[in-house]
Amino acid sequence: MTVPAITLRGLQKFYGSYHALRSIDLTVQRGERIVICGPSGSGKSTMIRCINKLEEHDGGTITVLGTQLDDKLASIDEIRREVGMVFQHFNLFPHMSVLENCVLAPMLVRKTPRAEAEALAMHYLEKVRIPDQADKFPGQLSGGQQQRVAIARSLCMKPEILLFDEPTSALDPEMISEVLDVMTGLAGEGMTMICVTHEMGFARKVADRVIFMDAGEIVEEGPPEAFFTSPRTERGARFLSQVLGH
Amino acid sequence: MTVPAITLRGLQKFYGSYHALRSIDLTVQRGERIVICGPSGSGKSTMIRCINKLEEHDGGTITVLGTQLDDKLASIDEIRREVGMVFQHFNLFPHMSVLENCVLAPMLVRKTPRAEAEALAMHYLEKVRIPDQADKFPGQLSGGQQQRVAIARSLCMKPEILLFDEPTSALDPEMISEVLDVMTGLAGEGMTMICVTHEMGFARKVADRVIFMDAGEIVEEGPPEAFFTSPRTERGARFLSQVLGH
Amino acid sequence: MTPLSPALRPPRPGLFTRLRRDYFATPLSALTSLFCVGLLGFLGWTLLDWGLLHATFDPAARQAECRAAGGACWSVIANRWRLILFGLYPYEEQWRSALASGIVVITMVLSCLPRCWSPRRIALVWGLGFGLFYLLMKGGIPGLPLVREEQWGGLALTLFIFVSTAIIGMPLAIAFALLRNSRLPWIARSSALLIDTIRSLPLVSILFTFAIVLPFVLPDFVLQEKLYRVIAGSALFFAAYQAEIIRGGMQGVARGQDEAAMSLGIPYHHRIARIVLPQAFRNALPATINQFVITFMETSLVVIVGFFELLSSANAAFGTSEWTFAFVEVYVFVAFLYFIFVFGLSRYGAYLERRMATGQR
Amino acid sequence: MIALWQHQKIRNALLQAAFVGGLLGLILTGALTAHHTLAAQGILSGWDFLWKATGWDMTFALLPATSSDPYWWFLLMGGLNTLFLGTIGLALATLVGILVGLARISENKAARLLGTLYLEIFRNIPLIVQVFFWYALANRLPAPRQAIEVFGALLSNRGLYVPGLNIAGWAIAGSLALLAAGLGLGLWFSLARRFRRDAPYRRRRRAWGTALLAVILAALTLALGHGMGTPWITAPALRGLNIRGGYRIQPEVYTLAFSIAIYGGAYIGEIVRGGFIAVGRGQDEAAKSLGLTRWQSFTRIRLPLAIRAMLPILTNQYVWLIKATTLGITVGYADFFMVVSASITHSGQTLELIGILMLGFLVLNFSLAAGMNRINRAIALKGHQNRS
Amino acid sequence: ASPTLEAVKERGALNCTGHTGSYLGFAEVDDKGNWKGLDIDLCRAVATAIFGDPSALKIIPLSWAQRWPSLQSGDVDIVIKASGGTLSRDTELGLQFSNSYYLGTTKVMAHKKLGLTSLKDADGGTICIPAGASQERQVASYAKRIGITLETVAIEKTEELEDAYFSGRCDLYAQWGPVLAIARSVSDHPEDHVLLPDVLAVEPEVMIVRQGDDAWLDIANWTLSVLLFAEQEGVTSQNVDEMKANPPSNEIAKMLGVTPGMGTPLGLSDDWAYNVIKTVGNYSEIFERNLGQGSPYKMPRELTALWNQGGVLFPYVID
């Protein structure tokens, strides 16, 4: 595996005149598990949304699995198939049952026959421990269950890379642990993961590397233990004290 | 002060045929600070909403500051003036500036002259540390700031009792601490407070008593240290392990 | 959650208490109640008295008898109902028109059943229903003599115009909505201008243009029967309005939905068809039903370009020396016919709203 | 080529050019064909007819319009009539709509029932039928001699006679214009962005000051127009065959305004209801828990918020209701459409007149929408509204 | 060599004007949805002249406002819709008229209880007039001439208009004579209304075609002429077969196609006139059936009688 999963070089992003990402450089190897943290508005979401081109970037290059993302239309859908994303607000399709949510993309995109897609979906629903909810609609599930379905839905596309954008911050305290458990399980299987989260316990347990962002820049990066116990920058230290403070 | 701030006796509440509160008994003394916790759906919100009659109760009695709440319309408006409430979603009036939000009720209800009401409002805005935002509109503030305005707005009515319904659960991690700081400050001034929250750090620091609810009943109550270190009931222990687990 | 033993049910208040609580809670409320009940009673009684108690039902009765009775003269309906319902359709063939109307109604009812809501089934139901309707009405095959479009009339014509407006207008509306939402600024802007222009014109002027001005504008080979031109105009008008409704519905679909679909690699047309539109339609349902109601009623405007739809058939029905006096009865009858359809539609809309409310959250 | 097609920017440019070009082409082809066809048939085409005398009288006009006036004047008056009826109709419809909407969300079940009945009846019967009905009813009112008297107003089959001011027409027009100007200025002062930065009390003072000034000026104008020594108000009274004195509102005008109010009220009622539902319980609960009374909470919190939620849909509804005035022709109210329609039969200039009709409504509705959008923007909630 | 005739023949039917709703006596719909009336019978006569078959006729219902554009655009081939000939219609709209088939005067009806003797007494009164018809102009100019002012109520639909008058909304009702007479005769109390003596205008009702197709206008004119000639000569739908067997005169022989020459120059068959009379009847039959003694309206012929009976109608010479 010589090709890294993701390479960002001098990534720039503007919202109007607001400079949201200021020359980001990052390389993620296959199988690596990365946790991104940082204060609100620091550009964490923007960065991972650029990786599967939910946002257009304005400068620099993004290379995913060896393919550079540019204006050519064809390549982007191919990339998106290989990059799964789990959102803060789950974004399940409310008009489809859980099973349909899971089989939709494989059937439409990968042309998997329905029976096969359903078998696959059940496999992943079991993995996230809710096979019994397959016929319910998202609106009938608790937040934690919904987020687990969202993870299963991404997995059904068998992506190489999974991106998480604050997957637990919309959940009730009791449900957070359900979802973190599932994520920890996935991490154990060697999936390439980038996860924006403030769950420091999870970061400590799972991450290979923690990246701390502020004001559109990567301020600090390193192994979790090092970051949590002795942050090198003053900004990082201040942030940690507030998040862990209460 | 012989009259307790709040007395609930055999409080019953039904939603249709769903029994949301099953005979709640509770006495809160003046100046007491109470934290209520419990799993989602256990009736915490319902209970405190009954106290200022945002919900009608179906059985038992509620006595606030010596007045029993019944069907008489006059008494309820009087009670509500003395009982402030801070909501999870702030519920600021979006079409009024922060200052107008704060002066509205004193001017309309207490007939305070505008100048006086504005002075008072500025006083409380300073207390929650956002006097500089007075002319902005709620939509232009961050969540933490909005919640602090909501607290200031309640304080402007100089209530005897303040009710908080999960005031921090709609906030980003960094903003939670801002709001908790303000609340801790209030607690230090001897205000009677009932607060639904899962912020255990706050409960430990501030609460005189912690009440644990489940399935419409008060399962456990006691001083915070006792509850957090050695809950008496099995349900309480399970809940604590999940909330504190990660 | 926890099952509830029946003993714990809250006590149900008695009838008297409920009446008091619902109608006489405060003096103002009591006054409102009394006023409302009084008004309803008065209106109800007047209507009953005129329409039933003092009415004449005898088909043989004419002006003198009816006037003597003092109430409504339903004899006019008894004599002229076929004209009202079928317009100028040949008398011997009117069973076809009746059957065709029945088929349209059945088609509408079928397509309102949630179990028919897959694209294929809807297409099948509509294709079959519409084909049958057309075959019956137009004829021109052995056994069914040809009846040309300008002879169609009455309820069947109203239904035909309404249904074809909806069938043509709906896809057009979706196209308009998507165009207006396009990322490409010029396409978005020019279609916005087009939609807004159509929306701010009165329907009559559009019908007039399509029926009468178009023959000057279009080369002959594009011109079809006037009926089809009028339907095209009415569909365009419908589409402009419905496009805005759909667009509103699309704005109500969280952006995250589209993003989630994108990040699964689902291509544009599938995202629109499978994710965005179904939810947009749910959001836009009340407004859509409203639009259908309005469209149904506005079919009456085609009278301006000379069609014998329900309302102008009604005009013809009292437009004869015997019946000129009885036009109120005819209008009431026609209003009642409109009412049945439209009321059905709006109740159905309410049902759908409830159904979806339970399906979600 | 395929590579070019795949390149996003180039593809976008091509697509847009094709779309806009196609639309323009369609319009151009139509215009050319029409020109060709008309020329071939020898139909006189052009705008000369606008300056010819019409030869008929307008049934209702705000300013004098007689048979010797030219077409353009009639068309203008027709437009004015539409505007006039539109204003009255929309204002009344809004009033009815608010009542119906409030009835539908009222806690009183009888009121809710009445509101629902009203909605289902008046929304579900075509407007044209309703206009027919009300007009027939208006014509069956008693003759002037037996006119019904309500609060000094007389109602007969010749119209509704209301007490009028004994003041010259120019003075009334002038004072109305002054009032309108005052209102406009006042609104501008309180809403316009450039005054935003001023302190609220100063803004308010300026707005009220302007309004007061306008009222005073208007009153002065009225006094000027008043004939010395005559009573200020004339009550309608029966003289001879007819009723004299006061103002007369013709049956055509009030039936049409009434029908639009009744019919539009049903639709607006639903919008009002939607607006109040959209406010969400949170704001109301917050108001309650601050001790505001129900009335205070309604006027200060729910109503202002509901209006903001309603306004965009209301614009749509207004644009649609304005077009309902075209039904004037069914009862002989000389609205824009009826004038155009009569002009078509008398002058035969179909294409030109249809063009004028469309242009008129485009201008009317686009400016209505623009005005409403302006208000909407001015009162829009500031900042992000991501919470209920 | 008429392009319109060719188009009609190719289509297989004549497109003629009907009414939206009805126009009593001129275009009505019976219980079975069939059109009848004077205008309709004239349409039928023209259709029969061309095809020999009265059913080769499409009645296209049109509102008043629609009739000229529909004719100009070719939606209808001929307008027979109680419409008069006017200068501007002729010169500006590019239309052409046939001879008059009906002479209507515009008259005014009033409520008897007002005690009016002529329109001059009605100064300041309210008058109902049909909107968008020539009466609008006639009333305006007549009122100007006799120096009175009237308040007008103009409504497009005749039923609505008449309801407005009878219910007392208007004091007066100005309308084209026959419609006025019919309206009075079918009202609840005909004796409560008087026809004022004023004649506001005489309007010759004509059939109208597009300008520039003279041969097509000829067909309309000759159809009318034949109907009148048949009345003048006593040829009816009953006796036309006898007449054809033994034509009493050369003219009748030619008309009925016994001697050739009647059809070909017009582009029609030689027996077209026979077909018309056989199926539709002569002018008198048509009139009596729709407006006269055979109808509920019992109208007298008045000006619309033949020249030799005190009227102004006449046929051209068939030679």
Ligand SMILES: Nc1ncnc2c1ncn2[C@@H]1O[C@H](COP(=O)(O)OP(=O)(O)OP(=O)(O)O)[C@@H](O)[C@H]1O
């Ligand atoms: N669509 C947009 N238009 C304008 N500015 C935007 C937009 N999206 C994000 N921003 C701005 O870009 C900055 C970075 O946003 P981003 O969402 O990446 O932050 P974040 O680190 O994910 O914060 P959070 O923890 O709140 O999710 C913020 O200041 C935000 O206001």
Ligand SMILES: Nc1ncnc2c1ncn2[C@@H]1O[C@H](COP(=O)(O)OP(=O)(O)OP(=O)(O)O)[C@@H](O)[C@H]1O
């Ligand atoms: N308006 C309502 N109608 C019907 N059921 C309701 C209503 N409001 C609350 N409930 C039900 O009553 C129960 C108690 O609700 P409550 O909001 O008091 O819970 P909670 O303890 O505040 O939970 P959370 O932590 O999620 O806010 C829940 O099961 C809820 O579903």
Ligand SMILES: [Mg+2]
């Ligand atoms: Mg983010």
Ligand SMILES: [Mg+2]
């Ligand atoms: Mg709660």
